[in-house]
Structures are given as C-alpha cells and as structure tokens.
Amino acid sequence: MRVLAVDTSSERGSVCITEGREVLGEVRLASSVQYSVRLFRSLEFLLQHLPFGLSDIDLFVAARGPGSFTGLRVGLAAMEGFAAAHGKPGAGISTLEALAWKTGVRDAWVAPLIDARRGDIYGGLYRRLGGSAGFDTLVEERPPVVLKPAEWLASLPQGALIFCGDGANRYCSLLIERPGSTIHMMDLYLASSIAELATTPNRGPLAPLYVRKTDAEIVREGIGSPHS
Numbered sequence: 001m002r003v004l005a006v007d008t009s010s011e012r013g014s015v016c017i018t019e020g021r022e023v024l025g026e027v028r029l030a031s032s033v034q035y036s037v038r039l040f041r042s043l044e045f046l047l048q049h050l051p052f053g054l055s056d057i058d059l060f061v062a063a064r065g066p067g068s069f070t071g072l073r074v075g076l077a078a079m080e081g082f083a084a085a086h087g088k089p090g091a092g093i094s095t096l097e098a099l100a101w102k103t104g105v106r107d108a109w110v111a112p113l114i115d116a117r118r119g120d121i122y123g124g125l126y127r128r129l130g131g132s133a134g135f136d137t138l139v140e141e142r143p144p145v146v147l148k149p150a151e152w153l154a155s156l157p158q159g160a161l162i163f164c165g166d167g168a169n170r171y172c173s174l175l176i177e178r179p180g181s182t183i184h185m186m187d188l189y190l191a192s193s194i195a196e197l198a199t200t201p202n203r204g205p206l207a208p209l210y211v212r213k214t215d216a217e218i219v220r221e222g223i224g225s226p227h228s
Contacts, residue, residue: 001058004043004082005195008035008075009067009095010114010166014191015042017050017057021196025050028189035074055086061198063190064092065209066114066122066144072208080206091203093194096144099165100126101202102193103184109141110184111156113167116146121167122211123152138202146211149174 003018016026027042060083062075083090099112106128114122125142149171160180168183175181
C-alpha cells in the first residue's frame with residue numbers, strides 16, 4: 001500500500017510517501033512559511049523524484065490534531081481533496097498518538113505532551129503493545145486533554161512514565177521531579193509515524209481533533225453570554 005502522509009500541526013512540518021513499511025521519500029521543514037505554500041511545494045518535490053503520481057497513492061493521511069488550528073485545516077483539506085479527486089480513502093491520525101508511536105517504546109506508559117501555548121499542554125497517555133507477526137497496536141489509556149502542566153501531571157497514574165514531545169522539552173524541569181519519569185528525546189517530525197499508524201486500527205477520519213475550543217468559538221460564546 002502506498003501512503004501519502006502530511007503533518008501540518010506545528011512549525012515542524014513534514015510530508016512523506018511510504019510503500020509497505022518503507023519510506024520512499026520525505027520532506028521536513030522548520031519554517032514560518034505558510035502551509036498553504038510549503039505543503040504543496042514539498043509534495044511537488046517528492047513526486048518529481050518518484051516514478052508515480054498522486055493517482056497511484058492508495059491512502060491519503062493527515063495529522064488531525066491537537067495542534068495549530070490553521071495548519072491542521074490546510075493538511076486535512078488537502079488530503080480530503082486528493083482522496084476525493086482520485087477515488088481513494090483518507091484517514092486522520094492524532095498527533096499525540098503519532099508522538100507516542102514514534103518513541104518505539106513497547107509495554108510501558110508513554111505520555112506525549114504538546115505545547116498548547118497560553119501556559120497549557122495537550123496531553124494523553126498510551127501504551128504500545130507488541131502483536132502477532134510483528135504488527136503492534138497502540139492503546140489509549142487516557143484520552144487527549146488540555147490542561148496546565150502541573151494539573152495534568154497530578155492526574156496521571158503513579159509508576160514509571162515516559163514523556164515525549166515539545167511540551168516535554170519545554171516543561172522538562174517539572175516532569176523530572178516526578179519519581180520514575182523519563183523524557184524520551186527524539187526529533188518531532190511525524191509524517192512517517194502518521195503513515196505507519198494509518199495502516200493500523202488507530203486511524204480515524206479526516207476531521208480535526210480539537211481538544212481546545214477555537215478562538216472563534218470562544219468569541220461567539222463570549223458574545224452570547226450574559227456577562228459579555
């Protein structure tokens with residue numbers, strides 16, 4: 001199966017094409033250029049160096065969040081458009097799940113954190129289980145939340161935990177105070193992990209996973225409240 005996967009959830013954007021378990025090509029960008037520009041340029045570059053086109057892709061996949069609202073919409077809309085145009089399926093993958101999966105850690109609690117700005121983090125809790133024939137599965141132990149780092153940390157179960165993600169990097173001084181905590185250092189480009197997860201039961205719809213309300217929703221609720 002050929003998979004086109006994109007991650008537009010943060011400033012660390014990535015696009016990759018895989019076949020089976022092999023990454024045929026990948027572009028990684030840490031840039032302030034808008035995704036509406038760099039996503040399509042990256043995809044064009046990849047296809048110039050591969051012997052097939054978009055019509056030969058079997059599955060179109062995008063990060064569905066949590067993350068940048070604007071970035072997520074660009075990636076999801078692009079993959080939805082490609083899937084519809086070529087009559088192929090599409091899928092969305094949680095960025096928290098992709099982070100947990102990318103650690104490669106099995107049979108342990110993995111707690112990815114994403115910096116949600118405003119002093120908050122997006123967090124979840126997962127366990128990767130080894131399966132038959134070398135196919136792993138990712139189990140969601142705690143659903144995604146948006147909380148202050150200390151609140152989220154206090155809500156987690158006692159025992160050994162492995163933290164990862166840009167939120168773990170930012171709040172490492174807080175995390176390492178917890179007994180049994182380990183911070184897993186890795187690069188945060190997720191397209192290849194998203195492509196891999198898209199071939200497992202963890203894949204979801206091409207729809208955003210908004211853990212926090214958008215600014216527009218907050219404004220609408222404020223206008224409609226009796227205290228506005």
